[in-house]
Amino acid sequence: MELLPLAQQVIFYLLAIVIVVCSILAVTTRRILRAATYLLFVLLSTAGIYFMLEYTFLGSVQIAVYAGGILVLFVFSILLTSKPGESTDEKGIKHRIMGLIAAIAGVAVCSYALFTYKWPEIAMRDVQSINDIGHALIGMEKFQYLLPFEAVSVLLLACIIGAIMIARKR
């Protein structure tokens, strides 16, 4: 999927603006359902980022699992635990300042580290096909991940059962 450089830049900036704005809105809005919605935008934009990186499989997984699955869970649980239109309290001003300090300090330190680091220049290559990904996920050789794959599948099964066990009415 080759895009024109300008189109690429435009799309990237668009996605970047959506991600930054929605992230910040998601954590600052008082309406929890809106927060979930902003999260959805963030996740979808992230999928867009993956597409831009040409990781189409990852992008589709992101949309399917995150935006499709997890967010639905969120919305349901929000509807279960709060009344419509109810706004959630934030903590006091002290905590907000603390959080702000932590966030800004973190951004500052990490940005400094990122911008002072000499990143190696590596020639771009084409990404692997979805075929390779499939082989990698269910192969048993080096750089192949059958065992983690199975482990994750068992984990998901266990977590389905566990979630039912925990959340069911007694």
Place this chain on the structure above:
Amino acid sequence: MEYTLFILVLPLAMFLLLGLLDSKLKPRVAGILGTLGMTVCTALAYLTAFQFFTQPRNAEGIIPSQVPYNFEWLRFTENLHIDLGIYLDPISVMMLVVITTVSLMVHIYSLGYMHGEKGFQRYYAFLSLFSMSMLGLVVATNIFQMYIFWELVGVSSYLLIGFYYTKPAAIAASKKAFIVTRFADLGFLIGILILSFFTKTFDFVTLTTNPTAIITESAGATFLGCSVASWALALIFMGGAGKSAMFPLHIWLPDAMEGPTPVSALIHAATMVVAGVYLVARLFPVYCVTPEVLDLITTVGAVTALYAAIVACVQTDIKRVLAFSTISQIAFMMVALGVASDTDLHTGLGYMASMFHLFTHAMFKALLFLGAGAIIHAVHSNEMSEMGGLRKYMPITHITFLIACLAIAGIPPFSGFFSKDEILTAVMEKSTFWGIWMTAVAGLTAFYMFRLYFRIFWWKDTDCSHHTPHEAPATMTMPLIFLALVTCVAGFIPFGELVSVNGQPYHIHLNWSVAATSIIVAVCAIALAAWLYMKENKKPTAMANATRTLHTAAYRRFYIDEIYLFVTHKIIFGLICRPIAWFDRHIIDGTMDMFAHVTQWTSARIKGLQSGSIQGYVWILLIGTLLIATITICCCL
């Protein structure tokens, strides 16, 4: 004579039966059961005495002692072990008779005296316990068994003094008795330990057969100028002095009169208080090795005798008078033991006299107490001033009381005369000074006893407007009559034939010079008492006013109790205990409290850190990480 075991087992069984069933039994049933048990016990004791004293004497003319039972109870080392057993020799058999007789009389008497009291069954259970312990004490084969029963006797005395446990005075008295005698028993125990450490034995037979060898070869070491053996024996005597209420450990006995009167008769007049005398008599051959301790015993005894006699002259509570009289009479026995020695029959007269006086005194003092009980029962008061002219209303009590008074005053032919005469003779032969001293005390005895007698039975004619005193019921008068009979005839028992210092028969003969002196002194004292107290008059008050200081001092028992209170409260509590308590509370506890407080304070201060709020944790984690990152970056610059 295997049946002697039952003399001990029966009262114990009675104690368990009555004590465990307690209010399940009807009071009357409990009383009769206890009395029956004691009757069997008494019969067995008499049988024992009969068989023992009629058995053939050996070649030296000594009645052989017997040990029907002896089993090892506690073995410490190869040589040192504590046995329990029964040891029969003349004095223990004599004591068996005395104890069972008096105990039986008290059992019968209490049926009437304690009638209708709350805790009647408990009372009889305690009486049985006491009888068992006292009998066990006298038949002990070794000094440690004696100590065990000694303490049991103390416990039962405590229980019986505090029988009216709702009365504060009774509780205080029982505690006082227990603590004072315990304090003395501490000396006893230390004495036993020292003695057995050096002699390697507890056994009476081993100790007394050849005491000189044992003592001199094993306890030759000296301590503060006296041999260790002397110290041990003096400490053992301290235990005896505590139980026998010798000055200055006598303070508990007058207060012990808070108990029921029959108990006073049994425990605090006839049996338990002579345990000290019995202890010294039991170890007498050992004491003879250390004459300085015997001198100590003589001195303590003589001082006690005079002190108690003077105090008895001014007391107004009739039981207190009798209590001090008991102290004085026991002191007589102690003095007699102190002046005796075991070299031959003649110098050992004091030993025999002491035991004889123990025997006769037990009878007539029990009689006096039981008589006093009958009087108290009739007038409902202990105070002399409430009495007077009772002879018309209580003829039996009057006659028996008079007999007892004559006996204790030393008028022939009553038993007290013979035994006291022997004591005075023995003392006179040893030392004229103590002889005259003791004769004077005997005169005082006659005076205060007849003061008591006249004040109770003569003095004035009671107006009897509201309450007529009446003679006690038969259960109470019967023991009085029996004891009065014993008092009349006991003097003629050939006591010296049965009990003497080395076991050989000793024929009592009256020393008429001593006897005549003491009779004259006693008669004069009685006459003085009669002149002062026969009819109501102002002379006693005038005399008391004339010697106000002395009278008050004697009435307050020469302030011995106050001195004890001062020493314990002001000196021991105030100067020693209180600083120690302060140190304990503020320094030792304070240190521990400080640790606790500091820990608590610190934890209270820092527990906010462990808030449980995961957001706080995350914040700290993040800031920490960022700090480390910053520092790393700064270092790399």
Place this chain on the structure above:
Amino acid sequence: MEIPMIYYIVLSLVMFFAGVYGFITRKNMLMMLISIELMLNAVDINFAVFNRFLFPEQMEGMIFSIFAIAIAAAETAIAIAIIINIYRHIRNIDADNLDDMKY
């Protein structure tokens, strides 16, 4: 691929610290969970970006992101089950109120 790598990373950095801010300041547990999702997402982006720009011939980063997404799904399911359970008990899902077992 004219967009430099650092742009992507800064993007994820902002997203990550937005999540941190939300996690620290919000009381509601669902909001905390949303913040966590944000952080996880930022990390996923980083994996993918590093993989794509620094090790283009391999795909470990991407695979790792896939696993991370799967595990995030599992974690979210369990967390939401617990939150609903708590809500049933105390009718409230504020983290500050969950102090019954605190000292």
